Amino acid sequence: MSGAVLDVRDAAVHFRSRGGFLRKAGAPLKAVDGVSLAIAPGETLGLVGESGCGKSTLANAILGLVPLTAGHIKVAGRLVDSADRDSLGTIRSDAQMVFQDPALSLNPRLSIGAAIGEPLLVRGLARGSALRDRVALLLKAVGLEPDHASRFPHAFSGGQRQRIVIARALALQPKLVICDEPVSALDVSVRAQILNLLVDLQRERGMSYLFVSHDLSVVRHIADRVAVMYLGRIVETASMSVLFGKPRHPYTQALLAAAPEPDPVRQRAKPRRVLDGELPSPTNLPPGCAFSTRCPLASDLCRSERPRLSAHPDGASVACHHAEE
Amino acid sequence: AQPYRDSITIDLPNDAATLDPHLQWDTDSYAIYRNIFDNLVTRDVSGKIVPQIAESWRQVDDTTLSFKIRSGVRFHDGSPLTSEDVAYSIRRIIDPALRSPQLSQFDQIASAEATDATTVVMKTKAPYPALMAQLVKLSIVPKAVVERIGAQAFNLQPVGSGPYKLRAWQRGVGVTLDAVPDYWRGRPPFDTASFRVVPDVATRIADLQTGRADIVRQLGPDEAVRIKSDAKLQVLAAPTERIGYMFINAVSGPTQDVRVRRAIAHAIDRKTLIEALLQGYGKEVDVVLTPANFGYIEGIGGNAFDPARAKALLREANAVNAQLSFLTSPAYDRRLVEALQQMLQEVGFKVDIQTMDHPTFLRRRQGRPDEAGSISLGRWSCACQDADGVIFPLFRSGSIWAKYANADFDKQVDAARATLDEAMRLTHYRRAFEILRDEVPGLGLYQDFAIYGARREIRWQPTANEAFFLFDMRWQP
Amino acid sequence: MSLAANLRTRLARAPASIIIMASLLGAFVLMALFAPLLAPFDPARQSLIQRLRPPGHTTAQGLTYLMGTDDLGRDLLSRVIHGARASMLVAVASVSVSLLIGSALGMLAGWRRGWIEVAIMRFVDIMLSIPAILLAVLAVAVVGPGFQTLILVLGLTRWPRYARVAYAQTLQVATLPYMRAAELAGAGGPRLLLRHILPNIAGPLLVVATAEFGLMILFEASLSFLGLGIQPPTPSWGTILSAGRQYLERAWWLTAFPGACLFLLVLSVNVLGDWLRDHLDPRSRPRG
Amino acid sequence: MTAPVLDIDRLRLEIGAAAVVDGLSLSVGQGEIVALVGESGCGKSLSALAVLRLLPDAVRLAGGRILLEGKDLATRDMSSMAAIRGRDASIIFQEPTASLDPLMPVGDQIAEALTAHRSVSAREAMLRAREMLVSIGISDPDRRLAQYPFELSGGMCQRIMIAIALICGPRLLIADEPTTALDVTIQAQILHLIRQLVAERGTAVLLITHDMGVVADIADRVVVMYAGRVAETATAEELFRAPRHPYTALLLASIPRAGIKPKSRLATIEGTVPPPSSHGSGCRFASRCPLAEDRCRIESPPLVDHAPGHQAACWRSGQVATLGAAA
Amino acid sequence: MLRYLLSRLLQAALTTFGVMTIVFFVMRLSGDPVLLLVPEGATREHIETVRRELGFVQPIWRQYLTFLGGLLNLELGVSVVQRVPAWDILASRIPYTLALAGAALLVAVGFGIPAGIAMAIWRGRWFERPIAALVVTGQSMPTFLSGILMIMLFAVTLRWLPSSGVDGPASVVMPAIALGMLSMSTFARMARIAVVDELSKDYVRAGLARGLPLGKVVTRHVLRNAAIPVVTIAALETGNLLAGAIIVETVFAWPGIGQLAIQAIQSRDFLVVQAIVLFVSLVYVAVNLAADLLYAGIDPRIRLGKP
Ligand SMILES: Nc1ncnc2c1ncn2[C@@H]1O[C@H](COP(=O)(O)OP(=O)(O)OP(=O)(O)O)[C@@H](O)[C@H]1O
Ligand SMILES: Nc1ncnc2c1ncn2[C@@H]1O[C@H](COP(=O)(O)OP(=O)(O)OP(=O)(O)O)[C@@H](O)[C@H]1O
Ligand SMILES: [Mg+2]
Ligand SMILES: [Mg+2]
Numbered sequence A: 001m002s003g004a005v006l007d008v009r010d011a012a013v014h015f016r017s018r019g020g021f022l023r024k025a026g027a028p029l030k031a032v033d034g035v036s037l038a039i040a041p042g043e044t045l046g047l048v049g050e051s052g053c054g055k056s057t058l059a060n061a062i063l064g065l066v067p068l069t070a071g072h073i074k075v076a077g078r079l080v081d082s083a084d085r086d087s088l089g090t091i092r093s094d095a096q097m098v099f100q101d102p103a104l105s106l107n108p109r110l111s112i113g114a115a116i117g118e119p120l121l122v123r124g125l126a127r128g129s130a131l132r133d134r135v136a137l138l139l140k141a142v143g144l145e146p147d148h149a150s151r152f153p154h155a156f157s158g159g160q161r162q163r164i165v166i167a168r169a170l171a172l173q174p175k176l177v178i179c180d181e182p183v184s185a186l187d188v189s190v191r192a193q194i195l196n197l198l199v200d201l202q203r204e205r206g207m208s209y210l211f212v213s214h215d216l217s218v219v220r221h222i223a224d225r226v227a228v229m230y231l232g233r234i235v236e237t238a239s240m241s242v243l244f245g246k247p248r249h250p251y252t253q254a255l256l257a258a259a260p261e262p263d264p265v266r267q268r269a270k271p272r273r274v275l276d277g278e279l280p281s282p283t284n285l286p287p288g289c290a291f292s293t294r295c296p297l298a299s300d301l302c303r304s305e306r307p308r309l310s311a312h313p314d315g316a317s318v319a320c321h322h323a324e325e
Numbered sequence B: 001a002q003p004y005r006d007s008i009t010i011d012l013p014n015d016a017a018t019l020d021p022h023l024q025w026d027t028d029s030y031a032i033y034r035n036i037f038d039n040l041v042t043r044d045v046s047g048k049i050v051p052q053i054a055e056s057w058r059q060v061d062d063t064t065l066s067f068k069i070r071s072g073v074r075f076h077d078g079s080p081l082t083s084e085d086v087a088y089s090i091r092r093i094i095d096p097a098l099r100s101p102q103l104s105q106f107d108q109i110a111s112a113e114a115t116d117a118t119t120v121v122m123k124t125k126a127p128y129p130a131l132m133a134q135l136v137k138l139s140i141v142p143k144a145v146v147e148r149i150g151a152q153a154f155n156l157q158p159v160g161s162g163p164y165k166l167r168a169w170q171r172g173v174g175v176t177l178d179a180v181p182d183y184w185r186g187r188p189p190f191d192t193a194s195f196r197v198v199p200d201v202a203t204r205i206a207d208l209q210t211g212r213a214d215i216v217r218q219l220g221p222d223e224a225v226r227i228k229s230d231a232k233l234q235v236l237a238a239p240t241e242r243i244g245y246m247f248i249n250a251v252s253g254p255t256q257d258v259r260v261r262r263a264i265a266h267a268i269d270r271k272t273l274i275e276a277l278l279q280g281y282g283k284e285v286d287v288v289l290t291p292a293n294f295g296y297i298e299g300i301g302g303n304a305f306d307p308a309r310a311k312a313l314l315r316e317a318n319a320v321n322a323q324l325s326f327l328t329s330p331a332y333d334r335r336l337v338e339a340l341q342q343m344l345q346e347v348g349f350k351v352d353i354q355t356m357d358h359p360t361f362l363r364r365r366q367g368r369p370d371e372a373g374s375i376s377l378g379r380w381s382c383a384c385q386d387a388d389g390v391i392f393p394l395f396r397s398g399s400i401w402a403k404y405a406n407a408d409f410d411k412q413v414d415a416a417r418a419t420l421d422e423a424m425r426l427t428h429y430r431r432a433f434e435i436l437r438d439e440v441p442g443l444g445l446y447q448d449f450a451i452y453g454a455r456r457e458i459r460w461q462p463t464a465n466e467a468f469f470l471f472d473m474r475w476q477p
Numbered sequence C: 001m002s003l004a005a006n007l008r009t010r011l012a013r014a015p016a017s018i019i020i021m022a023s024l025l026g027a028f029v030l031m032a033l034f035a036p037l038l039a040p041f042d043p044a045r046q047s048l049i050q051r052l053r054p055p056g057h058t059t060a061q062g063l064t065y066l067m068g069t070d071d072l073g074r075d076l077l078s079r080v081i082h083g084a085r086a087s088m089l090v091a092v093a094s095v096s097v098s099l100l101i102g103s104a105l106g107m108l109a110g111w112r113r114g115w116i117e118v119a120i121m122r123f124v125d126i127m128l129s130i131p132a133i134l135l136a137v138l139a140v141a142v143v144g145p146g147f148q149t150l151i152l153v154l155g156l157t158r159w160p161r162y163a164r165v166a167y168a169q170t171l172q173v174a175t176l177p178y179m180r181a182a183e184l185a186g187a188g189g190p191r192l193l194l195r196h197i198l199p200n201i202a203g204p205l206l207v208v209a210t211a212e213f214g215l216m217i218l219f220e221a222s223l224s225f226l227g228l229g230i231q232p233p234t235p236s237w238g239t240i241l242s243a244g245r246q247y248l249e250r251a252w253w254l255t256a257f258p259g260a261c262l263f264l265l266v267l268s269v270n271v272l273g274d275w276l277r278d279h280l281d282p283r284s285r286p287r288g
Numbered sequence D: 001m002t003a004p005v006l007d008i009d010r011l012r013l014e015i016g017a018a019a020v021v022d023g024l025s026l027s028v029g030q031g032e033i034v035a036l037v038g039e040s041g042c043g044k045s046l047s048a049l050a051v052l053r054l055l056p057d058a059v060r061l062a063g064g065r066i067l068l069e070g071k072d073l074a075t076r077d078m079s080s081m082a083a084i085r086g087r088d089a090s091i092i093f094q095e096p097t098a099s100l101d102p103l104m105p106v107g108d109q110i111a112e113a114l115t116a117h118r119s120v121s122a123r124e125a126m127l128r129a130r131e132m133l134v135s136i137g138i139s140d141p142d143r144r145l146a147q148y149p150f151e152l153s154g155g156m157c158q159r160i161m162i163a164i165a166l167i168c169g170p171r172l173l174i175a176d177e178p179t180t181a182l183d184v185t186i187q188a189q190i191l192h193l194i195r196q197l198v199a200e201r202g203t204a205v206l207l208i209t210h211d212m213g214v215v216a217d218i219a220d221r222v223v224v225m226y227a228g229r230v231a232e233t234a235t236a237e238e239l240f241r242a243p244r245h246p247y248t249a250l251l252l253a254s255i256p257r258a259g260i261k262p263k264s265r266l267a268t269i270e271g272t273v274p275p276p277s278s279h280g281s282g283c284r285f286a287s288r289c290p291l292a293e294d295r296c297r298i299e300s301p302p303l304v305d306h307a308p309g310h311q312a313a314c315w316r317s318g319q320v321a322t323l324g325a326a327a
Numbered sequence E: 001m002l003r004y005l006l007s008r009l010l011q012a013a014l015t016t017f018g019v020m021t022i023v024f025f026v027m028r029l030s031g032d033p034v035l036l037l038v039p040e041g042a043t044r045e046h047i048e049t050v051r052r053e054l055g056f057v058q059p060i061w062r063q064y065l066t067f068l069g070g071l072l073n074l075e076l077g078v079s080v081v082q083r084v085p086a087w088d089i090l091a092s093r094i095p096y097t098l099a100l101a102g103a104a105l106l107v108a109v110g111f112g113i114p115a116g117i118a119m120a121i122w123r124g125r126w127f128e129r130p131i132a133a134l135v136v137t138g139q140s141m142p143t144f145l146s147g148i149l150m151i152m153l154f155a156v157t158l159r160w161l162p163s164s165g166v167d168g169p170a171s172v173v174m175p176a177i178a179l180g181m182l183s184m185s186t187f188a189r190m191a192r193i194a195v196v197d198e199l200s201k202d203y204v205r206a207g208l209a210r211g212l213p214l215g216k217v218v219t220r221h222v223l224r225n226a227a228i229p230v231v232t233i234a235a236l237e238t239g240n241l242l243a244g245a246i247i248v249e250t251v252f253a254w255p256g257i258g259q260l261a262i263q264a265i266q267s268r269d270f271l272v273v274q275a276i277v278l279f280v281s282l283v284y285v286a287v288n289l290a291a292d293l294l295y296a297g298i299d300p301r302i303r304l305g306k307p
Helices: A055-062 A085-094 A112-122 A128-141 A146-150 A158-170 A188-205 A216-222 A240-245 A250-258 A264-269 A300-304 B027-033 B083-094 B131-135 B143-156 B201-210 B221-228 B258-267 B270-277 B307-316 B334-346 B358-366 B391-395 B407-418 B422-439 C003-012 C016-033 C076-112 C114-129 C132-142 C147-173 C177-184 C189-226 C237-247 C253-280 D044-051 D078-084 D106-115 D122-135 D141-145 D154-166 D184-201 D212-218 D236-241 D246-253 D294-298 D317-326 E002-029 E044-053 E060-072 E086-121 E128-140 E143-157 E170-199 E202-209 E214-225 E227-243 E246-251 E257-266 E270-298
Strands: A006-015 A029-039 A044-049 A070-075 A095-098 A176-180 A208-212 A225-230 A233-239 B007-012 B041-043 B049-051 B054-061 B064-069 B109-116 B119-124 B164-170 B174-179 B192-197 B233-248 B282-284 B323-328 B350-355 B375-380 B442-455 D006-015 D018-028 D033-038 D059-068 D089-092 D172-176 D204-208 D221-226 D229-235 D304-307 D310-312
Touching: A006 A055, A029 A044, A029 A055, A029 A070, A029 A208, A029 A233, A044 A055, A044 A216, A055 A070, A055 A095, A055 A176, A055 A208, A085 A095, A095 A158, A112 A128, A112 A146, A112 A158, A112 C189, A128 A146, A128 A158, A158 A176, A158 A188, A188 A208, A188 A216, A188 D246, A208 A216, A216 A240, A225 A240, A225 A250, A233 A240, A233 A250, A250 D184, A264 D212, A264 D236, B007 B027, B007 B201, B049 B054, B064 B083, B083 B109, B083 B119, B083 B143, B201 B221, B201 B442, B201 C237, B201 E143, B221 B233, B221 B442, B221 C237, B233 B258, B258 B307, B258 B334, B258 B422, B270 B282, B270 B334, B270 B442, B323 B334, B323 B358, B334 B350, B334 B375, B358 C132, B391 B407, B391 B422, B407 B422, C016 C076, C016 C253, C076 C114, C076 C147, C076 C189, C076 C237, C076 C253, C114 C147, C114 E002, C114 E227, C114 E270, C132 C147, C132 E002, C132 E257, C147 C189, C147 E227, C147 E270, C177 C189, C189 C237, C189 C253, C189 E128, C189 E143, C189 E170, C189 E227, C237 C253, C237 E143, C253 E128, C253 E170, D006 D044, D018 D033, D018 D044, D018 D059, D018 D204, D018 D229, D033 D044, D033 D184, D033 D212, D044 D059, D044 D089, D044 D172, D044 D204, D089 D154, D106 D122, D106 D141, D106 D154, D122 D141, D122 D154, D154 D172, D154 D184, D172 D184, D184 D204, D184 D212, D204 D212, D212 D236, D221 D236, D221 D246, D229 D236, D229 D246, D246 D317, E002 E060, E002 E270, E086 E128, E086 E170, E086 E214, E086 E227, E086 E257, E086 E270, E128 E170, E143 E170, E143 E246, E170 E214, E170 E227, E170 E246, E202 E214, E214 E227, E227 E270, E246 E257, E257 E270
Parallel strands: A044 A208, A044 A225, A095 A176, A176 A208, B007 B192, B323 B350, B323 B375, D033 D204, D033 D221, D089 D172, D172 D204
Antiparallel strands: A006 A029, A006 A070, A225 A233, B041 B049, B054 B064, B064 B119, B109 B119, B164 B174, B174 B192, B233 B375, B233 B442, B282 B442, D006 D018, D006 D059, D221 D229, D229 D310, D304 D310
16 A cells, blocks of 8 residues: 555564573564554554454554564655664654553653653644643643643553553644554543544544554444454454454454443343463464464364465455355 | 790781892881891991991901901801802892892992902992991891792792791781791890781771780871870880971972072971970971981081061062972871971961872972972981981982082082091081071971880880881880 | 742651751851851961860960860861861762763663663773772872862762663663653653653662762862872861871860761761652652 | 441542542442442542552541451551451452563462462462463463563453452452453453352452443442542442433443444543542532532532432432433 | 673673773873882982883883783783782782672671661651661761771770781671771662662552562562662672772771772882782673673563663
């Protein structure tokens, strides 16, 4: 895709495993392995998947915070993997990130006003009272009080910190925002407020989002397309309606089935299905399909040969030998 | 009297640098190794040069001396001390290859031969009046041993003929000596003697108080006062041949003007200095020499303390508020320096103290006149008790210390050096001191005292040459 | 609320002990600044007949030496007051010079890694391995003694300590997620170092600095035996103390008074330093 | 009904002079799962911390009783709390990564929770830790046990925390958003685990969550908190069916449901929670409440029974039903 | 890991080389020992002779090359002052230095770290005060004063301990305390700050929540997290204790390297100074390398070498 805001080609991130003192390191951990995806301007790509499947790692790699082991990543046409400090700076004014763990991603000795204003200040976009005003606006937008600006991170609840991190990412009005679980710590009304804000910004400025979430109802609400990851690979991508309407990969199906509904009567009436089987170790993936250990449809083929992503007429691509069943 | 203890412990400020008597020459090495070796000649308590290894000697001519060597003296390894050993010792120290730092004290000696079993004939390059005084410091080493084991090993395992022999030398800790029971002068007073290295004077005193040390070297006047107040301890002190003096730069800076130099001399109140700071452990002198030296002239008449006169001289020289740089090093008593600074400032000088570490101080003091500062202190001893060893190196033009040039003075000291006639020498020195009095390139302040602290029961009379002979000490209950 | 304002309000709520320490430090600073006005006598004025007089001694002329006199008959009180000047100047100057150099280089090394790290940290090792005395000797031999030389030597020989502490702390802080967040915000090197790393490593640096503060005063005294110290007759606490130790038994006041001053100064600097550190940390609010 | 395992009575927590939690009362019976929901920042986590007496320095326990199986924890001295924490009552923290010691392999941290209360050998403890990991669906447990928190994903850390909390089989489990970082299949697994725990051992669970799906799935009762007070409490079914407090109603209305058009505006609650310092005498929701009338702004509504086990603190609870219809 | 270690060893060699070079020139620039070796009355010619004999008149670069050659052959040369191989002089002091430094470190660590932890845990309570006072005393008491005060009290008045010298373990007590006091203060304050810093983190609360008593949380979790600044200081102080003991060794007549160093510097005994510096820098580099390795050992997030 040429006009893409984000273009990830065959990206891989492997972590060296720790060796001991003078001991050789073991097999690398393939946190992300051969992932390709693209996001058009004004588009939202939802990324869902197993916890630990490499979503955050991919997000970090996109912003050059984790080095790529293989592949290429382009943000707004600029290559991230070979960027020097200067062009990383430009890339980062086009792309920002909402970190998954707000407690650790806020400097404990920086007031949140300073934290939110930092991207503006360092890029010389605002200073003094103008900066204060911008910060106040951002705080309001995420549902916090402007006079919270002088407080320090420790004095906020988990959800409040999450909102601070969102405000910081939005400060630069970047073309692409990578949201790593941006709303999971928020109560539903604030979550609605943030989602509205994200949607509004997208409408007004054509922002694109890579939206990582476990909450399928949120993904369904905000995403145009959805990518499903499992153990470092993408197993299915499709437009939102196709994916939710006709999930093809057994893991996607399991996910949709497991999503609880906010209605006790309906929810409790649902058959409870917990996936059996072992999650394979990310350092020692089975030769075939990674999901084969838990998959109800798994055949010998699945266990020996890794399925490739294959396109379907409705725009979906699925990596499953039994996708049509 | 029978000694009531058979050992003695001595605290020294520093470890011996070497125990080879022909090498290092600092006072601490000296204090130890002189008990291991005998010297050719020595001085008695009154300072007279008396026989030791040399039984007698005879001036053959102006440049030849003949020594009769004592027989029956044995080195610690049992071998007899012969005239060959004596001649070897002399030749060894003047051999440039040994690189002895003491070379300059003996370099007037041209040769030494053992002519027979008991005779050594020594020749000097020219008539050298201080020769005997220098030979006081010549220790006799066993030729055979030195040649066998070499200089480096000899340094570590010295063999001498003295009253004590080395038992152990633990570097940085101390040296232990054992008595030589059949020493030729008689049984030494202590069976063992331990020298300990204790750099801090306060600790040396504590050692004395706790009984860890029986006698300690190198105390200051204030420490002496402290020891006096302890009933178990005593102060042993003696005036030495060391002269405390002030150097005044006659070649560079404001002190080029002789009136300024005189003003400095008149500004200094020696009496108060000695009484208040030295607590009486010092004797006023008005020349740059102590009465313990040959060549000391009584009644030259110094530049007496007279601040009014000093001020007048300064005005006359148009040097009021002249800036004097006072070079000093930690080797000099800080109090003395500050007191002198005060005295000089009182008569209208501005005195700027510049402290530096001792090697740097020496380098500047001995270097170019314009770097040598206007004034500085000195505590000089030639260890030869002769004026030649003091005013010659200090003021003779061309000498590294001299920042002064006066042809008449040079003539006098040169002449005094070239004759063996003592009366002649004294007249030359009288004239020389008169010149120094008038020109003031330096100023005698006091005769220094050697101060030792000791347990009450020790009997010993320290001498002017700062020698530290265990053989002369006794325990006396 | 800015950090300074924050601090101001905290100071207003500080416990009595902090107030006492702050006033103590203030008093020492004033003492140093206005020494000539406060000292009853000229600190260099000797009177050899009045040596080692005990505190409170009154002369025939009716002059009273409140703290007694030293070994040259100078008024100890005046010397202690004037000594505050030299001592505090030495401490402040050398600590700030070395803190500045050391923490800047240490942080740079810990943050940039790579060859910069190697170059800086090995240079630190070199500087740490060379005895300070040696450099002091060289400085005196080449530059000559004096206050500037003293500061030069102290600054040059002490910064590696700060550098190592800053380095180690930076290594740790640099791995934390908020550093990545700041990088993402576009913060450049200086800002990352000053706004993000420095506040988070300031505690240990402050400990070193306050410890060094007292040390430098003592160091000045130890270096004076090389001639590097403050030149007489200008007094400093260090030199008064080292001169006084000769007279511990005869004249306790020579060490007791300047020693007590030094103790109180170091105490106040330490206590204030620790308090400052605790309160620069937004997480530690005063209890209750 | 037997005495509740946890009975919080008029808990009051203050920061400075302001009360962040003001008169919170709730109880959790044996084998019961009570969900605590509410605006983010309303004091849920602090209340949970108060139960174990782990409040941050700045927050003061200013009043109320915290009965754990009849014993009042609010007045206990700190030293005796250690024996209770982790054994009788344990807690899963909201931010898992920060709550793990970054420098200790997670296995040791799990084992430590066991050895703190039971005299087991280190080996045995490690075995139990491994079992624990398996039971919460972590693959390759041996490798995971030896890893450090920074090497694990957020969800993995969350599960480690869960393992730590459960390993001693506590009577009371406080779970502060235990599944937010987990994908739904794992979430289902964890909820299943909790349900099992409750069924087998009668553990009382206080579940703090924002996920109404989770509430709907497993909570027996729900306590809705607003600005430090209880707004409403009811059984899960009752609450979803007929909320009696406008805040609850609006909260439920803002959930993105299947029927709603993607990217359409979601319903929200206008305004923000008033800061604790500005609480007046009236209902705290009044400033944002579409139903608010004068009385609401002056007089604080008491909790009133509407049905057995269903209480709400609203003067106008009768009108609440109209709100849901509007949304 | 192995590569890192090799590169660090190479760096260590370079560091040592740098140290030796600097020391070589510093010593030569600060003047030669000849003036100190000869008697006061020596003539200029004599001084020049000695200077020539000792090789100090050669151009400095040639002296430097000779020195480097010696260094490569592990030859440290023979002291011109003591006429003994410099290494022998140094070697005789090393055991004493190690004994003193070890004992002082024991005092510093053994008291300093517990004191620091106690101060952190009891922050703001009354028991913090007496510990803090002791710590500050350690920091504001000049060694030259504390040393002699101890001698006067314990040796002269009470007669419990020997006043000076090296007879048996009793002798090391006072010097070790005098020397360790300063480091003790630094350790204590560093430990305090580091522990205070850690105590405010979430994992401490989590540790308490799983039922560990505070003491256990501190020993099992906090200490390790707080260890980095303490290790740094320990490495720094070890170096200090080795070479920085000049005053203590002088006061207590302890024949260690510090005393030797100052004597050698003052007598411009170049080769001995160089030997000492070589030794100290090797120890220093080793200790700091150990510290750097320890950082990575303590905190697995810190990866060795390039990030
Ligand atoms: N710095 C690291 N060193 C080694 N392994 C790591 C590191 N960071 C992450 N991993 C591993 O990489 C894998 C992917 O982690 P990542 O954080 O990307 O997961 P995630 O998809 O974001 O999961 P979650 O939804 O739980 O946050 C995990 O197995 C994790 O243990
Ligand atoms: N250490 C603290 N110091 C000062 N204020 C604090 C502190 N911790 C929490 N607060 C404040 O107390 C209030 C309640 O916080 P709490 O963490 O209990 O919220 P919460 O209900 O758990 O929210 P969330 O759902 O976002 O986690 C918040 O407004 C927060 O700002
Ligand atoms: Mg993640
Ligand atoms: Mg919370």
